[in-house]
Amino acid sequence: MQYLRPFFRILPFLLIISLYLLTLPGCTPLYPETEESIRKSSDKSVKPEISETGKDSIDVVAVKKVVAPLRIGVTDGAPPLVSKKGKKFVGLEVDLARALAATLGKKALFIEVPWAEQINWLEQNKIDIIMSGMTITRPRTYRVNFTTPYLRGGQIMLVRLEDRNLFSTGVYSVMNTNHTIGVVTGTTGDLFVTESINGAKIRRFEKAGDGVRALEKKKIDVLIYDAPMVCHYAAISQGQKLTPILHLATEEYLAWGVAKDNDELHSRANRFLMEIEKNGRLQRLITKWIPYM
Numbered sequence: 399m400q401y402l403r404p405f406f407r408i409l410p411f412l413l414i415i416s417l418y419l420l421t422l423p424g425c426t427p428l429y430p431e432t433e434e435s436i437r438k439s440s441d442k443s444v445k446p447e448i449s450e451t452g453k454d455s456i457d458v459v460a461v462k463k464v465v466a467p468l469r470i471g472v473t474d475g476a477p478p479l480v481s482k483k484g485k486k487f488v489g490l491e492v493d494l495a496r497a498l499a500a501t502l503g504k505k506a507l508f509i510e511v512p513w514a515e516q517i518n519w520l521e522q523n524k525i526d527i528i529m530s531g532m533t534i535t536r537p538r539t540y541r542v543n544f545t546t547p548y549l550r551g552g553q554i555m556l557v558r559l560e561d562r563n564l565f566s567t568g569v570y571s572v573m574n575t576n577h578t579i580g581v582v583t584g585t586t587g588d589l590f591v592t593e594s595i596n597g598a599k600i601r602r603f604e605k606a607g608d609g610v611r612a613l614e615k616k617k618i619d620v621l622i623y624d625a626p627m628v629c630h631y632a633a634i635s636q637g638q639k640l641t642p643i644l645h646l647a648t649e650e651y652l653a654w655g656v657a658k659d660n661d662e663l664h665s666r667a668n669r670f671l672m673e674i675e676k677n678g679r680l681q682r683l684i685t686k687w688i689p690y691m
Contacts (some may be wrong), residue, residue, distance in 0.1 A: 455584045459549055467507035468499040471516050471525035475605035478630040478687040479531035490687040501670050514584045517541050520657050528655035533586050543658050545667045547651035551625040553587045555643040556632060556671060565620060568645025580609040580618035587622045626688050
């Protein structure tokens, strides 16, 4: 045993040195790591919760699916189809737009667009659909995929009540005359008067309401505009001073405009129109906003 005494004397120092070396960075442990120990070490930041059934369960943050709204292009100034009341849009088209959006499981987002820019915005994907009293015309069909028409109309005249006999034959009353005709810029009425009435004295307005006020103040003799809007303005005129001449100068159909490549929206909008026409909802809404029609 005597030859072991020197070893026992230095053993404490050897243990101290070994412990010191183990604390240094990068030192290899005295025992090799197993695959299980490595996995446990790397998983320290993720600790599965133990459910009551004893099975591992990891909480997952639910990701709510964001549904894009239905972007509806509207132009103010065309009651009873679309107009602004305060900061909100109201009218037949607005009620129909909300119902369509609900059917699609979307929120209706009304985007105010200048009338002349409606089709441009549709082609530029700034809006999904035009619902603003747009009539189907041949030039428009080259750029817009129209839905099934929801309302039949056309161009008629709004006149002062005192002049109703003077213009009783409708648009023929202003052919080859010196009467001043009011139209809304860029509308079907504007196009009709420009192309069909030779030498007509035309005064253009940005909004129909401006034309109505000009008629009341005798700055124009007649206003030619879409039938639904003419009937509306006649109904709300103060003291019933205005009246419509119910002779259609043209036969037109109002519909909604969808982009040429948006077949899905076009199909679903048509299906929606078919359903509300069948169950009578469409006619109830039309009667609500346009009693004359």
